[in-house]
Amino acid sequence: MSKPVTPRLLDTTVGAGPGLRSRIVERPGLALAPADLAVLIEDVRSIARSVLGDRDLTYGIFAGDPEILSRTVLTVVYEKKSGRPVAFNALAILDANLGGRPVEILHLGLVMVRPDVRGSGLSATLYGLTCVLLFVRRQCRAVWVSSVTQVPAVVGMVAETFSDVYPARPPARRSFQHERLARQIMGRWRHAFGVGEEAGFDADRFVITDAYTGGSDELKKTFESAAKHRDAIYNDLCAAELDYGRGDDLLQIGQIDMRAASRYLAKVAPPDTVPGLLGRFALLMIQAALLPLVHWLDHTQPWGSLRAWKT
Structure with a gap:
């Protein structure tokens, strides 16, 4: 056997x-x-x-x-x-x-x-x-990502690195998929990032209240000591939504997809350089030609959003 x-x-x-x-x-x-x-x-x-x-x-x-x-x-x-x-x-x-x-x-x-x-x-x-x-x-294949933090620099980094992120800069919108995943994360996985069972969750704002009670106590910060983002919109978002005295966190959910991978490559290898151009061209070729063949040959995986038609 x-x-x-x-x-x-x-x-x-x-x-x-x-x-x-x-x-x-x-x-x-x-x-x-x-x-x-x-x-x-x-x-x-x-x-x-x-x-x-x-x-x-x-x-x-x-x-x-x-x-x-x-x-x-x-x-x-x-x-x-x-x-x-x-x-x-x-x-x-x-x-x-x-x-x-x-x-x-x-x-x-x-x-x-x-x-x-x-x-x-x-x-x-x-x-x-x-x-x-x-x-x-x-x-x-597009992969969902999540982040729990009260640091404005991290909130902004997540929002600008990944696709379809909520919460992020306006007009970011909360979708049904965002909400479903957020509720499952808070229902099953809060121990994975040190949030205790007594912490609350505001599903409208994606704010975890009193988050630093499950082993991550030493990471709690004041707003003044938390690293700020170069774009003030993320600093203002955290200041408005989070109670730092109580110890709140933002739960952000987004995706790593071809757009996010391309943006990342553009940051580490600017498009006007030879490596940047070659890298962006390779990503486009993968997206346009190779991926459909790879997914068609792999019968163990669903096509999902890569299928050419909707049923």
Whole structure:
């Protein structure tokens, strides 16, 4: 009897800027041997200690829970010469249901950068590059993403990086799909981002009230101390919607799709450069010619929005 085929999980290293490299590991709890996993988690903890000092986080990957690590995508950035870990992002893979079929949500999760390397533009790698690689890994099908934060800089980054994001700058609208996914995230997955059961959720504004009670207590900020976005509209949005004294968060939901991947590529390789032009051309060719063939050949996956006609 043949053994079931286990999907190959992403474990790759790519450049992350001058003197830096990033390692991206999909589901490290399944992909790595225990010794390798322990080293990777210790790298993450060392970054957290540099940011938090003596304070400890007690949720998510810091707890070392194998079940959590089996549905996490971990990106760790290292200095090439010293090998020192300087930043990380932990994306959670959340299961949900939409339109009667199962979907995955990439929850952007926690990002930390050592204080001495901040301002190096690492957010593009920690968020954008990881999501683009996972998008390609999933045959360039649109993938839902979510984010929970009270930091205006992150709210703006999510709104400008991904497609169809709510809440975002006006006239962003809440769709039925946004609401369905938000309710499932809050009903099933709040423990994945350190929000306690007693926290409330305003489904009209996508605001989580009293959010810092489920293990993420040390991340609570004042509005004054939270990093601001260069576009004041996101700072004003957070100031108007969130009660920082109580500890509120915004839940944002959007998608990584061809438009978002193209925007990301335009940021890291401007279109007027040769790499930018080649990259944009490759994306257009994939969208126009290759994707339909790939999806037609894969009988195990639904066509969804890529089908050429509606039934």
